[in-house]
Amino acid sequence: MANTLHTVGDVKAYFRLLIDEPDESYVTDAQIEQMLGIAEDEYRNYIARIDPQAIMAVAVLAFVNTDTYYLNGGNAVILFGPTASLAPAGTRLVRADQLYEVTDDPPTNVLRPSRLWTLKPDAAQLRFYEFDAWALDLALGAPRVLLSRAFTGNLYLRYLGTSTTDWTAGVDELNYTHDTYHDLIALIAVEQYEARDGGTVPNVAARREKRERDMEEMVFSRGFSAHQFVRDDGYQSSRG
Numbered sequence: 001m002a003n004t005l006h007t008v009g010d011v012k013a014y015f016r017l018l019i020d021e022p023d024e025s026y027v028t029d030a031q032i033e034q035m036l037g038i039a040e041d042e043y044r045n046y047i048a049r050i051d052p053q054a055i056m057a058v059a060v061l062a063f064v065n066t067d068t069y070y071l072n073g074g075n076a077v078i079l080f081g082p083t084a085s086l087a088p089a090g091t092r093l094v095r096a097d098q099l100y101e102v103t104d105d106p107p108t109n110v111l112r113p114s115r116l117w118t119l120k121p122d123a124a125q126l127r128f129y130e131f132d133a134w135a136l137d138l139a140l141g142a143p144r145v146l147l148s149r150a151f152t153g154n155l156y157l158r159y160l161g162t163s164t165t166d167w168t169a170g171v172d173e174l175n176y177t178h179d180t181y182h183d184l185i186a187l188i189a190v191e192q193y194e195a196r197d198g199g200t201v202p203n204v205a206a207r208r209e210k211r212e213r214d215m216e217e218m219v220f221s222r223g224f225s226a227h228q229f230v231r232d233d234g235y236q237s238s239r240g
Helices: 008-019 029-050 183-197 204-222
Strands: 057-070 093-101 115-117 134-137 144-161 228-230 236-238
Touching: 008 029, 008 183, 029 093, 029 144, 029 183, 029 204, 183 204
Parallel strands: none
Antiparallel strands: 057 144, 093 115, 093 144, 134 144, 228 236
16 A cells, blocks of 8 residues: 555654644654554554454473473573563563463464463462463562473463564564554554643544554454454454
8 A cells, every 4th residue: 555654754754744733842753752652552452452363472481390481581482571582573571362282293373272271370379270270470570481280391372572663763664464554553642642732633533443443344354264353342253
């Protein structure tokens, strides 16, 4: 599409077009970059909700007769702390989605688990209500995956990572699968501007709603066999 916003500079320029503020000293580039960074986080969470396969990363956690995998050091996968790995899919873990075991050798589709580990721990005593259960424990500065029993083998952690976008670099490409919807980042960022300015930018809320609706219809129309979506009313559908 000719009007697709491909780069950081494209989105910043579209944001300025939306707010229509001629005085660039009133809203500086640094302030816009901060607003767009906050908006991108919301955009990423939105994609994770409607199309997790498009944005979630998958980390392979190797267990050797243990029920604990530390995520801040000492293991191959580090998702917390200054040396967090797995760029560019996401350098730090924001939200864990699923932990599962793939029995195919080699795995034919690691995003379609053959065995799902459910989150049902008693956090107070680290006991589990189910035999095959897991928890993400962030206590005591030692983030770790806990299993309800010792395990040997690989488990796959699907998670949402942090953004690697540098909003100060105008020529950098935005690397999202749904690249025709980068304008949503600017539309979401306008809310930050409205809170600061105390006003309302005309038609932005309606435009955002329409673009989100268009994006959801596009996602659902593809009919991926492994795709699942839970609507706000709690109804879960799958396309097989």
